[in-house]
Amino acid sequence: MGKQLKVENCIQQCNMAEKNNNEFCEEDQQNLQILYEKFVILNKDLLRFGVSIVDLKKVCFRRKKLDNAVKERQKSVRYSGVIVAITIVGVVLISILLKIVFDSLMKTTLGTRCLLPNNYFIWEATRPVTDCNMCKDVKNILIFENITREEFRNYAYSSRPMLVKGAALHWPAMHTFTYNFFKEIYQKTEGAFESVEEECQILTFKTEFKSLEDVFSMPESRVLQKNSEKPWYVGWSNCHPEVLSIMREHYSIPHFLPEDAEHANMDYIFIGYEQGAVMHIDYISRLMWQAQLRGHKTWKLVPPPDCDHVCTGFSFRVEPGDIVLVDTRQWYHDTHIDAGELSLTVSSEYG
Ligand SMILES: O=C(O)CCC(=O)C(=O)O
Ligand SMILES: [Fe+2]
Known part of the structure; x- marks a missing residue:
């Protein structure tokens, strides 16, 4: 129990x-x-x-x-x-x-131009290996005093940095394009500022500006660099159809580019003083041309680092009316404006 x-x-x-x-x-x-x-x-x-x-x-x-x-x-x-x-x-x-x-x-x-400092590592990781023939025997800019479309045909798609002297001298933009010209277009065109934020791009370089609206809110003394005001330099792409069509009434596609070349549907303006663009490379899909409308600008070109052993860099200066062609996808580049001058350029892509 x-x-x-x-x-x-x-x-x-x-x-x-x-x-x-x-x-x-x-x-x-x-x-x-x-x-x-x-x-x-x-x-x-x-x-x-x-x-x-x-x-x-x-x-x-x-x-x-x-x-x-x-x-x-x-x-x-x-x-x-x-x-x-x-x-x-x-x-x-x-x-x-x-x-x-x-x-x-x-x-x-x-989609747009990319400045190296913004995303250096991503860019470096995705940068294609360079064929150093693009810079091997290039010691300076190739200058054409004047050139026809026919003569330019063999150079059009090369990565050779080139300068066509005075090719834009006859454009109305040489006189009509000013800071105030763009300020007015942007202020009067509905959705123009928004388009820069949403579809285009603004490059503010060393300035404190956050938007194109900020750029166009500068006091006149700074616009004109009076009283030792802080220098400024900016660039932006214009993709608003109305803004683009107003702008394009003042210039044309450079006459020497091939007739069947494709052109971008947005154009860039770079404007300002002193140090222009910092050293960078562009992640774009096409070649580019840039017309110097006001001021003198010195470009410094540096070959890609993988070609350091065979290529060298060089500088050249452009004058109002010149059109420069640089493969900005391969050549590292920075720009500097002559002291006391305002530089204004228009540029676009072709391919
Ligand atoms: O005009 C400048 O200062 C810079 C232009 C530039 O970086 C470019 O067109 O890719
Ligand atoms: Fe660039």
């Missing part, structure tokens, strides 16, 4: 432990009671056949262990579920983030 009580205690202990962990419904409890009674009878029989209390305890606790293992497994399955959910949410968030970064890169690099 003493032995039997101990067995019942053991089973009760096991069930109590179980009860603490689980909520049983009424039906479960009835079934458990039946099971319990059958279990008591079975234990009595086992004891009668000579099985010891120690053996029964062992069985009882081995079962508990097994139960715990099952619970652990269920727990780990639950954890795995949570981990899978977190992973899915993570992947979705990372994808959204990558898309935002990719879109902004497309805007700042592939």
Whole structure:
């Protein structure tokens, strides 16, 4: 009898432990009671056949262990579920983030001109290997005093830096384009400022300006560089159709470019004083031309670093009316304006 009580205690202990962990419904409890009674009878029989209390305890606790293992497994399955959910949410968030970064890169690099300091590492990582023949025997700018379309044909798509002297001298833009000309167009054209923010691009170089609106809010004394005001130099692309069509009434595509050349549907203005563009390379898909409308500008060209052993850099100065052609995707370049002069240029891509 003493032995039997101990067995019942053991089973009760096991069930109590179980009860603490689980909520049983009424039906479960009835079934458990039946099971319990059958279990008591079975234990009595086992004891009668000579099985010891120690053996029964062992069985009882081995079962508990097994139960715990099952619970652990269920727990780990639950954890795995949570981990899978977190992973899915993570992947979705990372994808959204990558898309935002990719879109902004497309805007700042592939679609438009990209200045090196903004995303140097991305640019360097994606820069194609240079064929150093593009700069191997190039020691200076190739200058044409005047050139016909026919004569220019062989040079048009080379990466050779070239200068066509006085090619823009007859353009009305030589006289009509001023700071105030652009200020007026932008202020009177609905959506013009927004287009620069959303579809075009502004390059503010060393200035504190955040937008083209800031550029056109400068006090006149600074615009004209009176009273030792801080110098400024900016560039922006014009892609608003109305702004572009007004601008294009004042200049044309350089006469020497091939008739079947493709042209971009946005043109750039660079305007300002002293140090112009900082040393950079452009991530654009085509070649470019730039007409110097006002002021004198010195370009410094540096070959790509992978061609350092065969190529050298050089500088050249452009005068009002000159049109410069540089493969700005391959030649690193910076610009500097003659002291005290305002420089104003218009440029575009062709290919
Ligand atoms: O005109 C300038 O100062 C810089 C122009 C430039 O970087 C370019 O046309 O790619
Ligand atoms: Fe550039």
